[in-house]
Amino acid sequence: MITKEQTNVEAQAIQAKKASKTLSVLTTEEKNKALYAIAEQLETEWQEILKANERDLIKGREKGYEDAFMDRLTLTKERITDFANGLREVAELEDPTGIVQSDWTLDNGLQVQKVTVPLGVIGMIYEARPNVTVDATGLALKSGNAIVLKGGSSALESNKKIVEVMQEGLQDTRIPRDAIQFIASTDRKATNALFTMKEYIDVLIPRGGGSLIQAVVNNATVPVLETGVGNxxxxxxxxxxxxxxxxxxxxxxxxxxxxxxxxxxxxxxxxxxxxxxxxxxxxxxxxxxxxxxxxxxxxxxxxxxxxxxxxxxxxxxxxxxxxxxxxxxxxxxxxxxxxxxxxxxxxxxxxxxxxxxxxxxxxxxxxxxxxxxxxxxxxALGFGAEIGISTQKLHARGPMGLPALTTIKYQMKGTGQIR
Amino acid sequence: MITKEQTNVEAQAIQAKKASKTLSVLTTEEKNKALYAIAEQLETEWQEILKANERDLIKGREKGYEDAFMDRLTLTKERITDFANGLREVAELEDPTGIVQSDWTLDNGLQVQKVTVPLGVIGMIYEARPNVTVDATGLALKSGNAIVLKGGSSALESNKKIVEVMQEGLQDTRIPRDAIQFIASTDRKATNALFTMKEYIDVLIPRGGGSLIQAVVNNATVPVLETGVGNxxxxxxxxxxxxxxxxxxxxxxxxxxxxxxxxxxxxxxxxxxxxxxxxxxxxxxxxxxxxxxxxxxxxxxxxxxxxxxxxxxxxxxxxxxxxxxxxxxxxxxxxxxxxxxxxxxxxxxxxxxxxxxxxxxxxxxxxxxxxxxxxxxxxALGFGAEIGISTQKLHARGPMGLPALTTIKYQMKGTGQIR
CATH class of the missing domain: 3.40.309.10 (Aldehyde Dehydrogenase; Chain A, domain 2)
Incomplete structure (x- = not known):
């Protein structure tokens, strides 16, 4: 049975896919400008974000979460400034797309170029920390990808507000606000719907505890970048x-x-x-x-x-x-x-x-x-920023920087070559 | 319920994993020698292989397979020579492992090397053509990987004999014969058991029709390299x-x-x-x-x-x-x-x-x-040999040569560095 939540999630994924097309052809400058605009907006609206965060904190205290958890959940003006500065740092990193990894010409004159391109739409499924909302969005947009965010319910109010503010920040930029989607439903079916949306979501990145990651790996047909469990x-x-x-x-x-x-x-x-x-x-x-x-x-x-x-x-x-x-x-x-x-x-x-x-x-x-x-x-390794640490062998292994959010395309230029 | 077939498949996967460890530390010369030895053995035993093939052809005619299918199934002395020469060509290709992709030293003196290494064990699930048995094995071994082969039932006798001959060929080489495993059971449960053996199998590569590929993608928890459907x-x-x-x-x-x-x-x-x-x-x-x-x-x-x-x-x-x-x-x-x-x-x-x-x-x-x-x-693109054409975006896209069968390791050399 398809629930209303699943339908909404699908609609959001479709919007993200559409936005990713616009985003994929922007210049590095256009993307960087947008990241700076988001950073600015986060700093301007810090009080609104803290208000939303307070609602999560109240709920957290009611639920009796432990101190370390509450600490990770707590935002301050300084932390929001850190988020903004993180985005500015990502803006300064090299654009991982449009890089010609190799090019050659076949004997028949066909020119072959292997070029890096965005993956498309990234599905980010994560737990409590609201900083992931900003960090992941920054890395996704910089690499030309749209993002669908599904954060943990304990940070729901904070994440929702942060996304709203980031979307507002995009208003006068070339990145469509639909490039950032936030799944606000806490219905598990809403999350699970993301697992199989191969048409609209190009990769799922789970970040959090082992059970979250295993749930994604075991149930997803969308390719997964497994992260983070370290024994x-x-x-x-x-x-x-x-x-x-x-x-x-x-x-x-x-x-x-x-x-x-x-x-x-x-x-x-x-x-x-x-x-x-x-x-x-x-x-x-x-x-x-x-x-x-x-x-x-x-x-x-x-x-x-x-x-x-x-x-x-x-x-x-x-x-x-x-x-x-x-x-x-x-x-x-x-x-x-x-x-x-x-x-x-x-x-x-x-x-x-x-x-x-x-x-x-x-x-x-x-x-x-x-x-x-x-x-x-x-x-520590000098990658500038990291979307997670891959513990799988395919695609990306170890700390994943911006290049992990790209794939390649072969672009061939011919003059009528046939085989 | 765990069937006898599933247990056997698991035992084979474990043997492959073990063999992959030995294989992963061999030199390029040792691997190449083994490929030449397999090629030699295939040419020596061509009559045995044709006899086994004849049994498949008889069954195929009984089942009334169409001509094109029977043609792909039919082996000849010349085709076996082609298999052998294919292996010799793979031996001549550059070893994709042990390549230092980048290296740098951190300010604290820690030396970082990013090196290509084998994936480990490749699970190859494919349909009728017996040439895949040889081609995939050659590419796997050259790149330092063990391989678990699950071919289509219509080529069962041919594939079984080819694998036996290849294993014999390994006798006086440094590659353990366990590095080539063939799943002879035609029970679907045997194949499906491969889908979730994350501990022993590092990647599944399905080659064949769309329904085979979808079955693997939808049911596997082992990472999949999706190949070949082209609209x-x-x-x-x-x-x-x-x-x-x-x-x-x-x-x-x-x-x-x-x-x-x-x-x-x-x-x-x-x-x-x-x-x-x-x-x-x-x-x-x-x-x-x-x-x-x-x-x-x-x-x-x-x-x-x-x-x-x-x-x-x-x-x-x-x-x-x-x-x-x-x-x-x-x-x-x-x-x-x-x-x-x-x-x-x-x-x-x-x-x-x-x-x-x-x-x-x-x-x-x-x-x-x-x-x-x-x-x-x-x-056509000059990659030398191909394990399939990836239609996915992660890890490898387009025609996959030997590098698609590798991953990387960061190797760090320190003198007591702590953070």
Missing amino acids: CHIYIDETADVEKAISILINAKTDRPAVCNAAETVIIHENWLNNHKEALVASLEEHGIVVHGDKLAVEAIPGASEAVEKDWAEEYLSKHIAMKVVRDVTEAIEHIEIYGTKHSEAIISEDLQNVDLFMKLVDASALYHNASTRFTDGG | CHIYIDETADVEKAISILINAKTDRPAVCNAAETVIIHENWLNNHKEALVASLEEHGIVVHGDKLAVEAIPGASEAVEKDWAEEYLSKHIAMKVVRDVTEAIEHIEIYGTKHSEAIISEDLQNVDLFMKLVDASALYHNASTRFTDGG
Whole structure:
């Protein structure tokens, strides 16, 4: 049965598709002007946005959301200025479309050009943070794409207002306001309708927890760019330098425990553990890290609890960590093969043969030798801005900047060539 | 309920995954040697392969398959030599893996390399032609991937024997024979089991008719590289040169009507039709082309029947063609937007403004100005070999050569960097 919500969503997707055609032929300057205009409008209407945000906050407090969640939900004048400045930064990035990746001429004179073009319409499905509404819109428009936004219900009022303001910002620009669509319905059927609109939506990007992402991957026929789940491992090899190993482990676990490039499991060579137990234990305690270990780990680390199967797959997103003790690099690689999410994996070692094996055999978007997994991030790697971190292998892998929102076209110029 | 067939398929997929690990670290020379060894083995055992093929042909004749189908199914000594030479050609192509696409150093000294690597395990689901068994295997192995093959039941005996021979060929090479898996069960559940084996299969490539491809796209959670359905249009604009227009139309429709880059609809500007009706009609008749037209087309073309809705979406794969008369390039573009399959679209015109509009607004993998759509082909474009023609936008678009079977890894080398 097709509900009213589904019909509305389809109408919005069609409007987005139409707008994407207009958008796809604009110049870089026209797109940049529009991004600046949106930024300006957000700054002008900051008070309106805070009012809408307040309504979400009231509801959130009623529902008893936890502090960290409420913090991510809360907007301030400064955060809105940050949104606006983020858009201005995106405007300054290189336009990823219209780039001739290669060109050649066939023997018969047919000229072939492989050119980057926008994907068309991006469907963004995300959870609480209202900043995604602005960031994703900026990246989509800059790359010549229209966007259909479906945010989490806890930020509904904030997102709705932000989109309204952004659409207003487009008023005197060449980008049609229909290029930004916001699905306001909280009916799950409305979201699910997006999953199969292959005619109007070119790619779905889910951003949020694992269950959101799996729901999209399992039910969508529209191609998906899978993002973000990171069960990242730090493997401390037999020859690992003790200072590097401990500082990297602590950094990867505690710098920002709630992000996807944080470490969730440490795998330790048994000999290294025997030799450096005291230093390790002292550091873990100092930083309040809670260990769930296998048998040998529990023996070595005071206060560690025994890990159960699900600990090896867990994204704690907190100061908890799983700890496994292994006899060699191969055992570490095998463990990562089973439990890793193909995000970021690190080896701390001075044995270059083991490093080489790890780099070659571990299947993940980013592999680190003697460095923290925390660098898997568009900003840290110098991509300027990021629409998410892809944990899939097709199309884009690792941090996705503007080029991930493009595809290519072969444009052929002939003088009557036939085969 | 899990059937025995599903369990077997899973066991095979696991073997392929394991073999892919060994395969992924081989050198280019080791992979090439293996391809030559397979080629040799196929040529040595050609009689065994023909015997197996004969069993398929007997069954095919019993089932009363049509001639064209039986022809594609029939192997000869020469065709087997062609298979072997195809493998040798693939061996000579550049290795698509291990290529450093970019490298840079962060301010903190962390070295970043973006390197191409194999996808892992390719699941190939295809219909009758036994040549796909060899071609796909060659491309997979060359790019460091293991392959799970699921061919059509009409070529079952031929495919089984070809795979056996190829596996034998691997005996004295560094590629494990498990790197080539063939699903011999004809139970549909066996095929469907492949659709969701995300742990072991990295990409599914369906090759065959539209219904096969749709079944895979709609049911797979493993990422899919969609290939091959081509409802290609030739748009003859008001200013089109009459000789170019007619020769391109005839070529695109009749050179090889059964392939996906053949034209299925011709869209004609009304003024051009009025001016060049006689020449067009004469050519269509000379080449035995059967027209299904809209009202104006039926008036202009003797013997044309009236097109119904489904004609506009039809891949005739024969000498039939749909014909639509339009008032301008915009109407042509809109028609293609509705009925095109994003494969190959051509405009025949001397009006560069219209050409520009067409090139920018039509959403397809390959756009042609004054040339036949028949050039959308890995061989014709100089890619050396092709695993299929992608009609999707993510990962690979248009003819897919070896690079489409790779992904990337970021490899970071540090000296203890933390964030």
